[in-house]
Amino acid sequence: MNAPMNRRQFFRICAAGLGSSSIAGLGLAPGAALAEVRAFKLARTTETRSICPYCSVSCGVIMYTLGDQAKNVKSRIIHIEGDPDNPVNRGTLCPKGAGLLDFVHSPNRLKYPEVREPGAKEWKRISWDEALTRIAKHMKADRDANFVEKNDKGVTVNRWPTTGVLVSSAATNESGYLWVKMARGLGVVALDTQARI
Numbered sequence: 001m002n003a004p005m006n007r008r009q010f011f012r013i014c015a016a017g018l019g020s021s022s023i024a025g026l027g028l029a030p031g032a033a034l035a036e037v038r039a040f041k042l043a044r045t046t047e048t049r050s051i052c053p054y055c056s057v058s059c060g061v062i063m064y065t066l067g068d069q070a071k072n073v074k075s076r077i078i079h080i081e082g083d084p085d086n087p088v089n090r091g092t093l094c095p096k097g098a099g100l101l102d103f104v105h106s107p108n109r110l111k112y113p114e115v116r117e118p119g120a121k122e123w124k125r126i127s128w129d130e131a132l133t134r135i136a137k138h139m140k141a142d143r144d145a146n147f148v149e150k151n152d153k154g155v156t157v158n159r160w161p162t163t164g165v166l167v168s169s170a171a172t173n174e175s176g177y178l179w180v181k182m183a184r185g186l187g188v189v190a191l192d193t194q195a196r197i
């Protein structure tokens, strides 16, 4: 047999009944509303396909960005998930790839070229133009100093053995192809890519 209800319990039950009957009376269905939360979160986002930068598996990802790309609006990636259309991972991501959103928004993420001058302790930010110019100058100086036109037997080899090229896993087959063409044209021997998709 149930214990008799005290006054406090009676009021609590009445309040709960009143609340649920009011919601039902207004035609609201909390279950359906809750089921809509995820779709609503991504509804106004822009989808961008990319590749996980971490390892040579090169899983495809979709990044969801909030912001209408107007000049006065700062876009922000709010969600990243595996790309179901990518044949490499078919929508799956390992725990590292699944945490990409934290990587994207990390305050420690390197976003700009930096240089540490010889003898300096600090890294300083430089522009992309300056970075590319410096890289080109270093490459030319190294190639001029170390290029091997002929081997010991007098055979033409046109090798540049002192600089290597490593293409990132974020590079597509097409950009990888262009890198190979450029590097081989310069005589680079040590050439590889992190990704083999």
Ligand code: SF4
Pocket (backbone or CB within 6 Å): 052, 053, 054, 055, 056, 057, 058, 059, 089, 092, 093, 094, 095, 096, 097, 098
């Ligand atoms: S999601 Fe995992 S397995 Fe896939 S590329 Fe990223 S780190 Fe590699």
